[in-house]
Amino acid sequence: MEITRMLFGVVYDLANGxxxxxxxxxxxxxxxxxxRSLLDQIVTPAERLGVGWIEDAAVSGGALVSSVAPDSPxxxxxxxxxxxxxxxxxxxxxxxxxxxxxxxxxxxxxxAGQAPR
Numbered sequence: 001m002e003i004t005r006m007l008f009g010v011v012y013d014l015a016n017g018x019x020x021x022x023x024x025x026x027x028x029x030x031x032x033x034x035x036r037s038l039l040d041q042i043v044t045p046a047e048r049l050g051v052g053w054i055e056d057a058a059v060s061g062g063a064l065v066s067s068v069a070p071d072s073p074x075x076x077x078x079x080x081x082x083x084x085x086x087x088x089x090x091x092x093x094x095x096x097x098x099x100x101x102x103x104x105x106x107x108x109x110x111x112a113g114q115a116p117r
Contacts, residue, residue, distance in 0.1 A: 048103060050074045053085070055096045062086040063099035 050072020053063040062084040068074045079085075086093050088102035 048073075051079060053096055053099065062093050063096045 050069030051065055051074035052067035054066045065079055065081055065083045068079050085099055089106050091102045093099045093102060
């Protein structure tokens, strides 16, 4: 019990000390709901890959690329505006919904030295 009290005192002093990061004030107002909403946010394929596509039911047989962000994985892979994505990791893409699902479910591979978000 004595160790728990000492540990709590150390953590409490560190959390309320002058070297606390700037985000600390906002964290004091955070509710469990806020925390859950932040943790539940989905990284969209556009953010993950650096690619935009036309969300149009008339475009069948793939996802039609409408934009490619500079220095993104999409650009490094050679994707360009007007390309039609028909496969992602061996999964056939028939629509923009298929594309969104395939990218969202794909494991994240980090480049050497890159930290996860």
